Amino acid sequence: MEVLMAFVIGFLFMAAVYLILSKSILRIIIGTGLLSHGAHLLILTMGGLTNDAPPVLAEGAKNMADPLPQALILTAIVISFGVTAFFLVLAYRAYQELGTDNIDELRGKLKDD
Amino acid sequence: MTQVLLIFLPVVCALLIPLLFKKLPSIHTGWFVLLVPASLAVYYATFVTKLENHGPYTSTFHWVKSLDLSFTSYIDGLSLLFSLLITGIGALVVLYSIFYLDKNKEQLHNFYFYLLMFMTAMLGVVQSDHLISLYLFWELTSISSFLLIGYWYNRDKSRFGALKSMMITVFGGLMMLGGFLLVANMGDTYSIRDLVAQAPTLASSPYFVLALVLILLGAFTKSAQFPFYIWLPDAMEAPTPVSAYLHSATMVKAGIYLVARLTPIFAISEYWIWLVLGSGLITLFWGSFFALKQTDLKGILAFSTVSQLGLIMSMLGAAAISLHVDGGSSAIFKFAAFAAIFHLINHATFKGSLFMIAGIVDHETGTRDIRKLGGLMSLMPISFTVAAIGSLSMAGLPPFNGFLSKELFFTSMLALKEFTLFNFDTWGAIIPIIAWVASVFTFAYCLYFLYNTFIAKSDYKELPKKPHEAPFGMLISPIILASFVVIIFFIPNIIGKYFVKPAVLAIQPQLYRSASEIDITVKAFHGFKSTELWMTIAVVIVGFILFSTMKKWRKIYTLVPEKWSFNHLYDQLMLAADVGSKKLSNLYMTGAIRHYLMYMFACIVALVVTTLFLKDGFKFSFAHTAKIGIFEVAIVIVLIVGTLTVLLAKSRLTAIIALGAVGYSVALFFIIFNAPDLALTQLVIETVSVALFLLAFYHLPKRYRIEERMPFKINNFLIALGVGIMVTLLALSAQSQKLIPSISQYYKDTVFTEAGGGNIVNVILVDYRGFDTLFEITVLSIAGMAIIGMIKLRLSRKEKKSHENE
Numbered sequence: 001m002e003v004l005m006a007f008v009i010g011f012l013f014m015a016a017v018y019l020i021l022s023k024s025i026l027r028i029i030i031g032t033g034l035l036s037h038g039a040h041l042l043i044l045t046m047g048g049l050t051n052d053a054p055p056v057l058a059e060g061a062k063n064m065a066d067p068l069p070q071a072l073i074l075t076a077i078v079i080s081f082g083v084t085a086f087f088l089v090l091a092y093r094a095y096q097e098l099g100t101d102n103i104d105e106l107r108g109k110l111k112d113d
Numbered sequence: 114m115t116q117v118l119l120i121f122l123p124v125v126c127a128l129l130i131p132l133l134f135k136k137l138p139s140i141h142t143g144w145f146v147l148l149v150p151a152s153l154a155v156y157y158a159t160f161v162t163k164l165e166n167h168g169p170y171t172s173t174f175h176w177v178k179s180l181d182l183s184f185t186s187y188i189d190g191l192s193l194l195f196s197l198l199i200t201g202i203g204a205l206v207v208l209y210s211i212f213y214l215d216k217n218k219e220q221l222h223n224f225y226f227y228l229l230m231f232m233t234a235m236l237g238v239v240q241s242d243h244l245i246s247l248y249l250f251w252e253l254t255s256i257s258s259f260l261l262i263g264y265w266y267n268r269d270k271s272r273f274g275a276l277k278s279m280m281i282t283v284f285g286g287l288m289m290l291g292g293f294l295l296v297a298n299m300g301d302t303y304s305i306r307d308l309v310a311q312a313p314t315l316a317s318s319p320y321f322v323l324a325l326v327l328i329l330l331g332a333f334t335k336s337a338q339f340p341f342y343i344w345l346p347d348a349m350e351a352p353t354p355v356s357a358y359l360h361s362a363t364m365v366k367a368g369i370y371l372v373a374r375l376t377p378i379f380a381i382s383e384y385w386i387w388l389v390l391g392s393g394l395i396t397l398f399w400g401s402f403f404a405l406k407q408t409d410l411k412g413i414l415a416f417s418t419v420s421q422l423g424l425i426m427s428m429l430g431a432a433a434i435s436l437h438v439d440g441g442s443s444a445i446f447k448f449a450a451f452a453a454i455f456h457l458i459n460h461a462t463f464k465g466s467l468f469m470i471a472g473i474v475d476h477e478t479g480t481r482d483i484r485k486l487g488g489l490m491s492l493m494p495i496s497f498t499v500a501a502i503g504s505l506s507m508a509g510l511p512p513f514n515g516f517l518s519k520e521l522f523f524t525s526m527l528a529l530k531e532f533t534l535f536n537f538d539t540w541g542a543i544i545p546i547i548a549w550v551a552s553v554f555t556f557a558y559c560l561y562f563l564y565n566t567f568i569a570k571s572d573y574k575e576l577p578k579k580p581h582e583a584p585f586g587m588l589i590s591p592i593i594l595a596s597f598v599v600i601i602f603f604i605p606n607i608i609g610k611y612f613v614k615p616a617v618l619a620i621q622p623q624l625y626r627s628a629s630e631i632d633i634t635v636k637a638f639h640g641f642k643s644t645e646l647w648m649t650i651a652v653v654i655v656g657f658i659l660f661s662t663m664k665k666w667r668k669i670y671t672l673v674p675e676k677w678s679f680n681h682l683y684d685q686l687m688l689a690a691d692v693g694s695k696k697l698s699n700l701y702m703t704g705a706i707r708h709y710l711m712y713m714f715a716c717i718v719a720l721v722v723t724t725l726f727l728k729d730g731f732k733f734s735f736a737h738t739a740k741i742g743i744f745e746v747a748i749v750i751v752l753i754v755g756t757l758t759v760l761l762a763k764s765r766l767t768a769i770i771a772l773g774a775v776g777y778s779v780a781l782f783f784i785i786f787n788a789p790d791l792a793l794t795q796l797v798i799e800t801v802s803v804a805l806f807l808l809a810f811y812h813l814p815k816r817y818r819i820e821e822r823m824p825f826k827i828n829n830f831l832i833a834l835g836v837g838i839m840v841t842l843l844a845l846s847a848q849s850q851k852l853i854p855s856i857s858q859y860y861k862d863t864v865f866t867e868a869g870g871g872n873i874v875n876v877i878l879v880d881y882r883g884f885d886t887l888f889e890i891t892v893l894s895i896a897g898m899a900i901i902g903m904i905k906l907r908l909s910r911k912e913k914k915s916h917e918n919e
Contacts, residue, residue, distance in 0.1 A: 001738055001739040002735075002844075002848050003735060003738060004745070006845050007841055008753065009841065009844055010838060010841030011756065012756060013836050013840040014834055015833070017833040017836040018829055019759070021710060021714075021832065021833065022707075022823055023707070024765075024823075026809060026810060026813065027823065029806070030768055030769070030772050030806070033772055034759065034772070037775060041779060042844060044783070044791075049738075049739040050739055050786075051739060051742075055861070056789070056872050056873065057861075057864055064873070065786065067860055067874045068856070070791055070874045071874050071877040074790060074794055074878060075878070077795060078798075079893075082892050082893045082897075083892075084802055085896055086899055088808070089809075092808065093903050093904070095814055096812065101814060103705070103706055103707065
């Protein structure tokens, strides 16, 4: 399963990087969204994928999934959400103020050019 | 201790200069300044006799003990001679400047501050025994020289000259620092004395020659040797007292000092001999040849300074040979060191006076252009006399000191013919010829300077000012220097005993135990059998012919186009550095984020993949992998289809929804892999994110609403593919090489007993690793506040409006 996941994660990263290299701000943010999905799945996969019980004591299972990567991912999800939200509002404001979605048009012109 | 502090006396006194200038405007500030070099000169003069009995004086001020940095003042014959030149000529120059610079028109507080700063720097250079403090003072001379050349900073040429001298001397200074560090490393000490003591062992180090070349670069740039002489003519934009002081008598001799001081360490190497001797000879010839081309009085003097510095340098090169020869012929090379120091004194006297005369001519006629000048002999008789003494001494005629040193110079150059080591048997014969030709040109430009300024007929009415003799105060310093020129001719052996021999002892400590052991006497007349005398006579005759036919052969200067000059090369280098670096940065600093991201991703991929290969990271083993179930495959397919839809969707709305699908399938993965909390969070957050995406999409500018598929770009695709492959490889590699077991067993074991909870993930988040959560909350609140700020605050528009209203 981990091998399959490694390929899926690689594919997610590839798609994310391709989107980040595009010109539209919205697509770039979509790309960062895919990138964080890829990263979260990578953490989970590297922690080891098992078909054991969830890491909750009350169920009394013997083998539980590794709780530490899950805690790390939970933190990462929240942080990436905060950043994505900020980034989206930034893009929204950029549309409002500058009237463009194309990052090539957001370039400041050098004075001596 | 006091001896070290005296180095800093001028710069400390300089702090009072602005005060004196502002509070006592009726008295020329220079009179106060004069006290400093004059009293220092008297103080150092007392050392002259003391040194003979006592030996070198040392005094140390510890600066940074832990780094072994200190200011050590070491006064032996060589340092003393230079200190006397610096303070003595310094006093004369200050005296001269009092009459030269108008106290009402000039910014004297700047001028004298820089000048005193320079004096400290120069005293520091010649007295330092510590390599690092020597370097510090060395750079301080560059800086103060820069400030003094740019003194009239509203003139373009001054700024250009200042910058050029700064670039070249600082380049050399930095090279020299490298050389110093290498030498200090070899000998494990910064002290020059200690290095001299272990000189024979230093030569075996593999870095010896490199250090030698680097240090010589410093000395050659400072002393305006070929091809670094180009800054000196441009430095003539400085006020004339500065040119007389810095660019003839003191600073340009810092390189000479350095070569002389380090000769005991490096003379053992043939590279040293060839570089010092060779560059000296080339500079000697080149400077004297091009001096005749100049039409500016100070230009002629600048090239003649270059040439004379080359002469001194070449004699130091010859002096270095004395280590390699024994017996009778060694006497002549011992002689060369004596000759070098003797000429150094002579040059300081006559060149200082000539610069001052050039300044007087400029001051009294309003021009320094030799084509406009002429016939000043009857109008300015005293200046003429001083100029004649200076020029004829420089030309090497009796009864002036230049004659003596020129004879000594010929003697040491002729001796090179006999020397056979280090390929001198092939090249040695032409050295006296070069020296002789250079002397012919020297003679010619001395006549040119003297004749065209003072004797040739000219129309005074063309001159900007009506010429008349300078005020007496301005003439005092050149008269004193010119009288030295004559006095030294008659008492060369007294000068030799008190000033030259102690300095020679510092250059060649291996040969003598004390200065009194050196048995060299200077004779004005060698008898008619000596080659030197006939060489001088030939110089006079040929030089005279050369000067009188100057109009006919002067065209040869135009044969070589300006494009091939070193000045042009320097200008081109500066331009190329400027334009080239701009082009280079424009090439990759495009301003497009996309390009920077491409560099970053490409570099990450290249670095990671190379490291994986080099460190043998590919050890795949699939022993501990989980089984692949049907659900997992189904979710993988959903996820891949979702991602592909994001990539290929025509409409951005579709892309946003497909992103949502990807997010939900990630949540499904979390469910399958037993992470209920993650699944919950992921579902909620994905929903909110998609809503936010839709909000942003809704506000997209109208003209971008026209939907189009993302155009395919092969470069982007290749980089993206590279990143994808890299991540996959990393994941596989990391998965296959787990070196240590997880620490999670501890959490599982103690979650109830220690923390009293059952949901291990939640307990980790708020108990075991609560700090993470705390700051994650902070991140969220900051994001929230920033969003509010961005939406609510409209500062820029208000500002724009208020600017428009103005």
